[in-house]
Amino acid sequence: MSFELVELPALSRFTVDRRELLRNDAERLGQLWPKARVITVDTRGRTLVADRASRLVDRPATEFGDGPPDDAVLLGEQDGVAYWAVPLAEDETDVAASSGRAWFAVEPTDEPQWLDLRACGALLDDTGAGLFTSAVALFHWHRSAKFCAVCGGGQESAKSGWARVCSQCGREEYPRTDAAVICLVHDGADQVLLARGEGWPEGRYSVLAGFVEAGESLEACVAREIEEEVGVGVSDIRYLGSQPWPFPRSLMVGFQAVADPAEPLRLADGEIAQAKWVSRADVRQALEVSGSVPDLLLTPGASIAYRMIQSWAAVD
Numbered sequence: 001m002s003f004e005l006v007e008l009p010a011l012s013r014f015t016v017d018r019r020e021l022l023r024n025d026a027e028r029l030g031q032l033w034p035k036a037r038v039i040t041v042d043t044r045g046r047t048l049v050a051d052r053a054s055r056l057v058d059r060p061a062t063e064f065g066d067g068p069p070d071d072a073v074l075l076g077e078q079d080g081v082a083y084w085a086v087p088l089a090e091d092e093t094d095v096a097a098s099s100g101r102a103w104f105a106v107e108p109t110d111e112p113q114w115l116d117l118r119a120c121g122a123l124l125d126d127t128g129a130g131l132f133t134s135a136v137a138l139f140h141w142h143r144s145a146k147f148c149a150v151c152g153g154g155q156e157s158a159k160s161g162w163a164r165v166c167s168q169c170g171r172e173e174y175p176r177t178d179a180a181v182i183c184l185v186h187d188g189a190d191q192v193l194l195a196r197g198e199g200w201p202e203g204r205y206s207v208l209a210g211f212v213e214a215g216e217s218l219e220a221c222v223a224r225e226i227e228e229e230v231g232v233g234v235s236d237i238r239y240l241g242s243q244p245w246p247f248p249r250s251l252m253v254g255f256q257a258v259a260d261p262a263e264p265l266r267l268a269d270g271e272i273a274q275a276k277w278v279s280r281a282d283v284r285q286a287l288e289v290s291g292s293v294p295d296l297l298l299t300p301g302a303s304i305a306y307r308m309i310q311s312w313a314a315v316d
């Protein structure tokens, strides 16, 4: 018995036109600038959101100068309006605005507030979720790609933030994405295998995930990671969907697979603290009222894991 995702994962939503050709068109970008809108992202990866985190608070582009600043990135265009993002410096970051709570414990408020993509990604409207996800991905990359990987020369942003060019050898680099698989393992009936990673809060469980290695296929990675992490073999590996997870640069590729609950679990030392088979009834209850099932707190809404678990739980 297989299943499908009931809805697109939260961060896979995107409504603006990415307009690749516009990125190099300085004349057209100049024409669009007076009406353009800008979101800012602080050094903690947060942006300003309003209306219980359903909406990005953007600003008129003209507040940022007569044209796009050098470190601005073009996110796309919608209805004749260009959307840009600008990174804030450390001294422009309101450290006091941090609630001091973990991102998954943040409560949205009616007042504008600075939130991490993980905290507000599922609450934002479709346009906001897509814009903020791309902005976070691009700024993570710009911060880690200061120097050319071939000659060590300094690199500068180009193509409206979608490339970096080495000032010494001219090599161009594009935003990097690391493929990672994430797999919901079930028994073909009404049990799902969930695990708690080392260092996670007590009671918090999710599905299994891991990075794809060089030269490895996605399906081989699924089988290897599950065997390594919990010691069971899987069959019927099937693709479910994907979503970007720019922390700092993953693309989560979601799968489902079947395993036998009679097979003993053997947990990877230092990686998996606990793993267990959980009934569909318990998962449904834990999704409905967080904390209502002992020792079962599920992953919050912005992750693809949440969408996968929710979709499996919805099967009749």
Ligand SMILES: [Zn+2]
Pocket: 148, 149, 150, 151, 152, 153, 166, 167, 168, 169, 170, 171
């Ligand atoms: Zn170079």
